[in-house]
Amino acid sequence: MVGPVRADGLRLALFTDTYTPQMNGVARTLERLARTIAARGGAVRVVTVADPDARDARDARGVHDADGAAVGVERWPSVPFWAYPQLRVAPLMVNRAAAVIDEWRPTLVHAATEFGVGLAGMFAARAAGVPLVSSYHTHFRAYLEFYRLGALGPVFWPLFRGIHNMGARTFAPSAVVARELAALRFHNLRVWTRGVDPSLFDSSFRSAAMRARLGARHERDVVVLYVGRLAREKGIDVLARAWRLAAASPGVRFAVVGDGPAEAEFRAAAPEGTCFMGRLTGRALSEAYASADLFAFPSVTETFGNVVLEAMASGLAVVAPDVGATTEYATAETAQLFRGGDATSLAEAIGLLVHDAPLRAGLVSRSRALAARMTWEAVFDQLLTDYREVVATARP
Numbered sequence: 001m002v003g004p005v006r007a008d009g010l011r012l013a014l015f016t017d018t019y020t021p022q023m024n025g026v027a028r029t030l031e032r033l034a035r036t037i038a039a040r041g042g043a044v045r046v047v048t049v050a051d052p053d054a055r056d057a058r059d060a061r062g063v064h065d066a067d068g069a070a071v072g073v074e075r076w077p078s079v080p081f082w083a084y085p086q087l088r089v090a091p092l093m094v095n096r097a098a099a100v101i102d103e104w105r106p107t108l109v110h111a112a113t114e115f116g117v118g119l120a121g122m123f124a125a126r127a128a129g130v131p132l133v134s135s136y137h138t139h140f141r142a143y144l145e146f147y148r149l150g151a152l153g154p155v156f157w158p159l160f161r162g163i164h165n166m167g168a169r170t171f172a173p174s175a176v177v178a179r180e181l182a183a184l185r186f187h188n189l190r191v192w193t194r195g196v197d198p199s200l201f202d203s204s205f206r207s208a209a210m211r212a213r214l215g216a217r218h219e220r221d222v223v224v225l226y227v228g229r230l231a232r233e234k235g236i237d238v239l240a241r242a243w244r245l246a247a248a249s250p251g252v253r254f255a256v257v258g259d260g261p262a263e264a265e266f267r268a269a270a271p272e273g274t275c276f277m278g279r280l281t282g283r284a285l286s287e288a289y290a291s292a293d294l295f296a297f298p299s300v301t302e303t304f305g306n307v308v309l310e311a312m313a314s315g316l317a318v319v320a321p322d323v324g325a326t327t328e329y330a331t332a333e334t335a336q337l338f339r340g341g342d343a344t345s346l347a348e349a350i351g352l353l354v355h356d357a358p359l360r361a362g363l364v365s366r367s368r369a370l371a372a373r374m375t376w377e378a379v380f381d382q383l384l385t386d387y388r389e390v391v392a393t394a395r396p
Helices: 025-039 094-104 116-128 140-146 150-164 175-183 208-213 236-246 263-269 282-291 306-313 343-355 357-373 376-393
Strands: 011-015 043-049 071-076 079-081 084-089 108-111 132-135 169-172 189-191 222-227 252-257 294-296 317-321 336-338
Touching: 011 025, 011 094, 011 116, 025 043, 025 071, 025 306, 025 376, 043 094, 043 116, 071 094, 094 116, 108 116, 108 376, 116 132, 132 376, 169 175, 169 376, 175 189, 208 282, 222 236, 222 282, 222 306, 222 343, 236 263, 236 294, 236 343, 252 282, 294 306, 294 343, 306 317, 306 357, 317 343, 317 357, 336 343, 343 357
Parallel strands: 011 043, 011 108, 043 071, 108 132, 132 169, 169 189, 222 252, 222 294, 294 317, 317 336
Antiparallel strands: 079 084
16 A cells, blocks of 8 residues: 655745634645645745744744644744734745745745745745745635726736746646636646545534534524634625525524624624634534534635535535535535525525435535545645655756
8 A cells, every 4th residue: 555645855945924823724724734744754944924822922933833843933023914903914024035945945945825925935935046836825816806806907917927937836726726827827737625634524523512502402403504714705794694584494593613804794794693603723613513504605715615625524514606616526416506696595505405404414425425535645645746846857
């Protein structure tokens, strides 16, 4: 039996403007990447933004994680982003990035974001002649459309295309996004998809106590859950309107896990009795997923949608939009689809599943089987194979 692809000899410098303890899909994925490289025999230096909640916030340079993993973390001074205080921004310190590369001598630089830290890593890697790859995690095309800024496209896309095309690879989270970027003349695209950890997301975490926290009063109640950032581009206005329509069905409860800049707006618009759980991690998050019955996901601006896959692995019937990157795995076979952006269609899809237990059970069976095949081990095998190709073909 062939084992996992090893990272022996790889020295990865990961430059990113989001990393744990920030709670978003990109930060969680990048932390998993760093730990996987270390576990498979490589070495990792993460350069990211300072965060007051970080365990290593007291020392900005050369810090190792408390559990002893071979992941060095350097945090640059940063301030909260004005439009979304949960995210932080750092200045473009190319000289410091160059010093990191000169001191640590990576064999590969991965710039995961297109802002201060990520850009500094890109420019410094190019100047030093170190092999460079980047990744595209934010659906900027959808965001520009959502915020009616499409007129900026002729300026925005040449800039972003030039940034990403500096590297030997641009990794997109899904084939849907990769095709969009190819149409915009991004080069050397590869799909770096996502996986799910069955030890963290599984129906075995279902808990009567957590169901009560989520608002269930009886075992027969149907709990409809949303997990994710509470931000306008996530479609939470559509979700709130849909939930108000679906609230007419008896025994339906609504629960939210997450926080964000539009939380107050969502609280005001959600049906009376909606349970707001705030940010959950670890076992509490696992139990929240598994203790619900339906997962309602309104966003059409995803590049992948990690939470949808986590809900599937946790045994929930998923309601997802019929457009966007989630359609790669949230299909008519594995999810109840609704017309993206249409609150009435979302409410109808929720109502259908509330009243049709056999339909729910069929979706759960098929989606859990899909999630079981989407392992992180296979995801990182492919990414490491791409890394090795870049390093092996780099010019001296």
